[in-house]
Amino acid sequence: xxxxxxxxxxxHTYSFINADDERFWIKFHFKTMQGIKTWTNAQAAEIVGxxxxxxxxxxxxxIENGDYPRWRVCVQVMPEADAETYQVNPFDLTKVWPxxxxxxxxxxxxxxxxxxxxxxxxxxxxAFEPSNIxxxxxxxxxxxxxxxxxxxxxxxxxxIGVNYAALPANKAQCPVHSYHRDGNLRFDxxxxxxxxxxxxxxxxxxxxxxxxxxxxxxSGDADRYDHRDGNDDYAQPGALFRLMSEGQKAQLFSNIAxxxxxxxxxxxxxxxxxxxxxxxxxxxxxxxxxxxxIKAIAPLASLSLEELFQATSAENYAGLPTESRMPAxxx
Numbered sequence: 001x002x003x004x005x006x007x008x009x010x011x012h013t014y015s016f017i018n019a020d021d022e023r024f025w026i027k028f029h030f031k032t033m034q035g036i037k038t039w040t041n042a043q044a045a046e047i048v049g050x051x052x053x054x055x056x057x058x059x060x061x062x063i064e065n066g067d068y069p070r071w072r073v074c075v076q077v078m079p080e081a082d083a084e085t086y087q088v089n090p091f092d093l094t095k096v097w098p099x100x101x102x103x104x105x106x107x108x109x110x111x112x113x114x115x116x117x118x119x120x121x122x123x124x125x126x127a128f129e130p131s132n133i134x135x136x137x138x139x140x141x142x143x144x145x146x147x148x149x150x151x152x153x154x155x156x157x158x159x160i161g162v163n164y165a166a167l168p169a170n171k172a173q174c175p176v177h178s179y180h181r182d183g184n185l186r187f188d189x190x191x192x193x194x195x196x197x198x199x200x201x202x203x204x205x206x207x208x209x210x211x212x213x214x215x216x217x218x219s220g221d222a223d224r225y226d227h228r229d230g231n232d233d234y235a236q237p238g239a240l241f242r243l244m245s246e247g248q249k250a251q252l253f254s255n256i257a258x259x260x261x262x263x264x265x266x267x268x269x270x271x272x273x274x275x276x277x278x279x280x281x282x283x284x285x286x287x288x289x290x291x292x293x294i295k296a297i298a299p300l301a302s303l304s305l306e307e308l309f310q311a312t313s314a315e316n317y318a319g320l321p322t323e324s325r326m327p328a329x330x331x
Contacts, residue, residue: 002058004069005037012130012145013091015138016077021214025078025090025140027097029104030071041255060115068113074104088232091142096236126169127156138213161185177205228305238278249285257289266317268292273300273308 008030016024039047047054062069076097078090088095116122129152130145139145156164162183164170181196195202244252256275260268268290276283276297283301287294300308310316 001037001039002055004034004059004062005032007031007036008071011093012148013140013142014133014145015080015140016075017136017138017213023080023138023214023216025080025083027076029074029076030110031074031104033070033072033109040251041258059112063112063115068111070112071110072106073108073110074106076102077105078102088236091140092231093142093144094233121167122169125160125164125167127152127160127164127167129153129156135211141216141218163187179204234274234277238282241279241282249281253285253289256286260286260290265292265319266312266314269297269300269317270308270312272297273303276301 008028010028012027014026014028016026018024051057059069076099078086078097083090086101088097090097129148131149131153133139139149160167163186165180166186166188179196179198181190195204198204199206241249241252260271263271269292272283272287272290272292272294275286276294280294280298283297284294287297300311303311
């Protein structure tokens with residue numbers, strides 16, 4: 001029912017580096033202290049239809065009234081060596097780490113207690129990027145994270161300008177010694193007459209090896225990689241489904257069926273086979289609302305991906321019986 005009532009997740013795997021120069025893989029979790037509150041699709045359509053900024057307005061007014069929203073900041077911590085033998089790829093953005101293996105550790109509270117004074121300066125010109133980190137926190141071999149480290153800064157240069165990091169909303173709160181100079185719309189002293197290259201003999205800042213990260217061991221074969229081979233994409237969605245209450249499951253079925261209403265039947269059959277592999281009750285619940293016979297889906301769920309694509313292709317698909325067209329018992 002608004003930004004205050006949802007959890008946040010890093011999704012990506014980052015790393016902590018401790019005082020002994022040891023690396024640990026981590027995932028961040030931000031647990032709302034306001035409780036999870038949701039709308040149905042019908043409620044959301046009605047509310048957003050009346051006020052498309054309803055979630056933003058709710059957050060702004062809560063802060064303005066002193067009802068500051070808070071989130072528990074937690075991390076999951078995995079020893080570096082565990083990544084080589086863990087049951088799933090810990091750097092796969094689509095996978096979670098079971099809390100039984102790596103429990104949440106609370107490290108603090110995040111509180112939002114001040115609204116922006118100028119929306120354009122503080123919000124429109126804000127430039128968040130995953131490459132902005134503080135000492136002790138670093139990255140991981142997460143492929144999607146690696147792409148975002150490169151792409152966000154490039155997007156900011158296009159949207160705001162090459163000197164976006166010098167804007168008040170984005171600049172560091174302490175002095176920064178760098179060799180970033182010039183560029184369109186440079187609006188500060190541009191480091192005066194200091195040289196803009198390194199190393200130099202002019203007393204400019206230099207690298208400090210004390211802050212280097214520990215080496216990262218990399219091994220393996222360079223080859224074409226098919227993420228579908230040997231990668232279980234059904235166990236974790238099934239486990240999440242089984243954690244849901246009956247009401248949550250019913251809402252899930254309704255949301256998916258509504259979204260798939262206009263999809264060709266052969267694509268519905270293909271997707272239902274995936275749901276069925278996660279949990280037969282998952283596939284059955286969606287199939288019932290789509291008026292399709294789940295008994296005809298079960299054989300599709302046992303096929304390989306290639307066989308499933310072939311069976312549900314436009315050339316080969318023969319159609320499924322629907323619940324309303326099923327013969328009566330004993331007929």
